[in-house]
Amino acid sequence: MLRRAILLAGGPLAALLAFAAAALLAGDLPDPIATHWGVGGEPDGRMPLWIFVAAVAVAELVAWGGLVWQARARGAAGLRLTVAPYAWATLAFLTALGLITLAANDGAADWRAADEVGLPSVALALAAGALAGLAAWALERGRPLGEPGRGDGVGSSSGDDVALAPGERVVWSRALVSRPAVVGAVVLGGGLLVAAVVVGGPGGWGLALGGVVAAIAAGALTEIVVTVDRRGLAIAYGPFGWPRQTVPLAEIAGAEPTMIDPWRVGGWGYRKARPGMTAVVLRGGEGLRIVRVDGRELLVTIPDAAAGAALLNALRTRG
Known part of the structure; x- marks a missing residue:
């Protein structure tokens, strides 16, 4: 709980830091302030202070909002917040860049007289973002990516037939990050x-x-979550589970585990491997092969594919 609270508090604190620095320096800043510097480090662009602070704050709040959005979807199950490193890196980079800009303008009579800002300052902001991203990754790395399969025989990788009682609801779900x-x-x-x-x-x-x-x-295409339930197969893409691809159970003729070689299906990503075959490939190796009633095929790389295929076939038979 403490680690999750630290992750979610990072966004507001970063925005608050930027606002506090602007308020403390407002009396010693020119109007407008220098917001861009040339290759030689000399200021060559300006912007009113309030627009600059608002732009930084809005960008930070958008990054934090993405983190909160994912936390609302995954937090109750204790799943990993995979967007946390990106959000923290963005927040730290923007805050560092904002503070560097304000510090360069501090005490200048005119924006043209602002201190020089060169590539080392940008590198410092990038380093702050990288360290923040690593810190967020370290806080979340121990959490699972997806919910474990539920139901008798579904959590294993044996691929044995799954016995379903009439009306029994079983869900299999696995996640994969590239x-x-x-x-x-x-x-x-x-x-x-x-x-x-x-x-x-x-x-x-x-x-x-x-x-x-x-x-x-x-x-x-950085991550997918594949789910099998009474409705069929669903693939949720990306940290926010969108876009979402579904194959209704009534359209599935059969399912089986298979080994997927990216070089044989056209590479990595979302591929049209050949006419009538689509592949979702995040890495080579174990995957799921779905054959539709119209003959089309869907390949998706996912761990524990044998259990997913067994459940799909059991649901199809019962249906």
Whole structure:
């Protein structure tokens, strides 16, 4: 409980720190303040103080809101908050960048007279973000990714037939996180955000927006949760379980565990492996093969696939 409270309190505290620093320095800051510096470290962009503080606060609250959103969905079951490292890294980077900006303007008679800010300062903000992300990861690393399967015989990997009583409700659920995809999403989104800081101006805002969109799009394939129940198969993508793909039980002709080689299905990610076959590949190895009644196939990499296939076949037979 204490670790979860620390994680959720980080966002408001970071925003409060930025606001408090702005309030303490407001009397010694020019109006407007310097908010961008050239390659040589000289200020070349400005912004009213209140707009700058509001932009930092809104960005931080958005990052914190994503963490709270996931906590509401997973907190009751004690599952890992996989978005926590991204949220903390974003909060720390923005707060550090905001404090560096305010400190450079402190005591300047005009925004053009602000202290120089160069790449070492940006590197310092990046280091703060990286350390915060690692701290959040360390706080959550021991928690499970998904809920264990429930019901007689469903939690095992034996693949034996599952006996279901009439009306019995059984759920099998497994989660999988792709570390390479996580690194790729962070590098893509973070790289565009750093480029936005360096470019500044309207172009910088465009890069920042692009970084957010790119990180969200790439984040959809950083993790999946596969669930089997009386309705059929469901795949929830990304830290927030969206988008969500479903295959109704009535459309399933059969299911079986299989070994998936990414090189044979067109690579990693969401793939059209060949006509009539779709693959969701986060890593090579164990996976689930679903055959629909119309002949189409769905492959998805997931651990304990034998138990999931056994339950799907049992539900299909009973239905």
